[in-house]
Amino acid sequence: MKRIILACSAGMSTSIVVSKMKEEAKKRGEAYEIYAIPGETIEEELQLYGNDVVAILLGPQVRFMKAEAESQAKPYGIPVEVMDTLLYGTANGAKILDRALQIAKK
Template identity: 40%
Template sequence: MEKINILLVCNAGMSTSLLIEKIKQAAEGKGMVADVDARPVDDIASNVEGRNVVLLGPQVRFKLRQVKEIVEDKIPVDVIDMSAYGTMNGEKVLQQAITLVSK
C-alpha cells in the first residue's frame, strides 16, 4: 500500500482539520494511506522530518518563501489551490501533493 506523508501549514492548525479527514478519505479511495498533519507556520522547522510534501493553506501563502528556506529544497512545498481549499476538496489536494512528490 502506497503511503504519503503531508504537512499542512496554516495560521493555527484549526481550519485544516476537516481537510485532513477529506484527504485521508480520498487516499483510502485510491488504496493509499495519507499521514496528514496540520501545524501553524511557526512550528514548521520542527515538523518537516519524514514528510514527503508541505502544503500551505491559501491564507498563509505569503509565507511560501520562508517555508521553502526552512525545508532547504529537500521536499516540495506549494500553496494549496484556493478553490480546493475553500471547498475542502480532499481529492484535489491529495492529487496536488502526489503530483508535487512525483516531480
C-alpha cells in the same frame, strides 16, 4: 510512514481539508500520514520527521510564509506549495491530495 503536512494559522478549515484528504487516501489505498500544523512550527516538524515528509502544503491564508517554508524544507528536498484557494475553500480533499502527490518528492 510518508507524511504530507498542511501548514496553516491553526484554523478550522484546514482540519476539514485534512479529514477529506485522509478519507480520499484511504479510498485509494494510499498510506500517508496527513496532518495540519501551525505554520510557525514547520522547522521543528522537519527536524523530527523531515526524511519522511513528501510535501508541505500551505493554507492560502499563510501564503506569505512560502519563502520561509521553502528555505526550511530545502535541506530535505521537500516541495512546498500554497493550496489552491478554491480547492481549499471547498475542502476538495481529492484534488488537493492529487496535487500533493504530483509535487511529492520521489
